[in-house]
Amino acid sequence: MERIVVKFGGSSVADAEQIRKVKAIVEADHRRRIVVVSAPGKRHAGESKLTDLLYLCHEMVAMDTDPTEPFQLIRNRFTEISRELGIENGVLTELEEFQEDLLRGCSRDYTVSRGEYFSARLIADYLGAEFVDPANAIIVRANTTIARESYRLLGERLNDQEQIYVIPGFYGRDRDGEVKTFSRGGSDITGAIAARAAGAVLYENWTDTSGILMADPRIIDNPQPITEITFREIREMAYMGASVFHDEAILPVREAGIPIRIRNTNRPEDPGTMIVPKLSESELKSTEVAGIAGKKGFSMICLEKSLMNRETGFVYRLLGILNEHGVSFEQFPASIDSVSVIVEEQQLRGLDDVLLEQIHRQLEPDSLYIEKNLALVAVVGEGMVRTVGIAGKVFSALGSAGINIRVINQGASEMNIIIGVAESEYEATVTTLYDAFVGNRAR
Known part of the structure; x- marks a missing residue:
């Protein structure tokens, strides 16, 4: 039988009413046999996340202070959910045992x-x-990657095609058998591992939004949802700052060719966004770009030197200086006599003068300076390489809006065009590009 893995985020399991929606969704499709869940999320803006309360409990014990108050909030939350769902199980007893473990100093x-x-x-x-329990099947290496044997171990555990399984997200175990958590948002990773382990035909990720949007809703009023997007496109958008999907959760299903659908627990009738290995022909023909994403907080180290191209190892030495100070770069636009290195401002950590002095001394550039307060905006789309005039449309729209382009860069895959502008023009750049490619049209 074909099976679908469904993962529900914190907002989807925040209280008893949301969990009733989860049950209705699972029962609506017999293929939904494997359910991955997060910890209960916030019910309202002023409430603390349950995971944050657990972090606080551990810190208080480490500081030899009494964690009773935050722990009581945790106990009350699970007690309330149990009561409202009308279920009685051993969770409340286990909570008491967990409190004893906590006071004895269990791991973070x-x-x-x-x-x-x-x-x-x-x-x-x-x-x-x-x-x-994923602690019995998902093995996390020291570098936080997932051991490949996890797919076999979990697959063996999920072997009954008719049985419904529920798996907690966010953690596995290390080689010593100790519980090991993923990064925040890691329940997405657990869902992807389960989908691959079970040989699922689809991985559904249920959240509080009806899919992925073409642009940041904090900048664009009611942006169009994306109907279909590839794994490569979503990686590009996530890298450029779009809050789309946990990037570490893409790899397990991408390798196995399992599509992901992002759906809304509160609006299950909405189609959501499908993340696929390859766009359908109809989607390729009907869309120019997948989306527009970007972020602020960049600096650009700019060098000019005549006949730079004839100096063997010039760029190697420049990057060696950055490496020596632990500075990684984001973009590397260059021409015959100039080169620029774009880095996140937080990477510089006050090293501006040190870097400039060392570059001056070792490379002897004709001109050298750091330009700060830059933003990068990416126009992303698989179909761009096949569509004439995309770059012209970008530059024409920004020129008409009076936006000064400081950087232009295009990836080797020709799947994106990255524009660098002053931070003060970031929102206007996103708005202008969205209007140029989308406007009021549905994707």
Whole structure:
């Protein structure tokens, strides 16, 4: 039987009413056999995240202070959900045991993983499903990557095609058997691992938004949703600052060719966004770009030197200086007698004068300066390479809007065009490009 893995984020399991929606979604498609859940999220703006409360409990114990107050908030939350769902299980007893473990000094990773653990225990009981602890199957290496044997181990655990399984997200174990958490938002990773381990035909990621938007809704009023986007496109948009999908969660399903659909728990009738290995022909023909993304906070180290191109190792030595000071770069636009290195401003850490002095001394440029307060904006799309006039459209639109372009760069894949502008013109740049490529048209 074909199976679908469904992952529900914190907002989707925030309270009993949301968990009832989860049950309705699972029951609406018999293929939804594997359910991955986050810890309960915020119910309102003033509430603390349950995971943050767990971090606080661990810190208080480490400082030899009493964690009773934040722990009581955690206990109350799970007690309320249990009562409103009308289920009685061993979670409340386990919470008491966990509190004793906490006071004895259990690890930080184990402590914060309990939000997902207890959430999954409750939801498994509510769905009449089998609980699967990822600490018994998902192995996390020292560098936080997932050991490939995890797919086999978890796949063996999920072998009953008819059984519904519930898995807590966000954690696995290390080689020593100790609980190891992923980065924040890591339940997406667990869902992707489960999809690959089970050989799922689809990985559905249920959140509080109806898919991925073509631009930042904080800048564009009601931007168009993306119907279909490739793994490569979404990686580009995520890299350029778009809040789209946990980038580490893409690799397991991308390697296996399993599509992802982003859907809205509160609006299950909405189609959401499909993330696929390759765009359909209809999508390629109907769209010029996938989306527009960007971020602020960049500086650009600018060098000019006559006959630079004849100096063997010039760029190598420049990058060696940055490497010596632990500075990584984002973009590297160059011409025959000039080169610029774009870095995040936080990478410089007050090293401006040190870097300039060392570059002057070792490379003897004719001109050298750092330009600050830059923003980068990317126009992303698989179809750009096949579409005549995309670059012209970008430059014409920005020119008509009076926006001064400081940097132009295009990736080797020809899947994006990156524009550098002053931070003060960032929002205007995003708006102008969105209007040029989308306007009021639906994607």
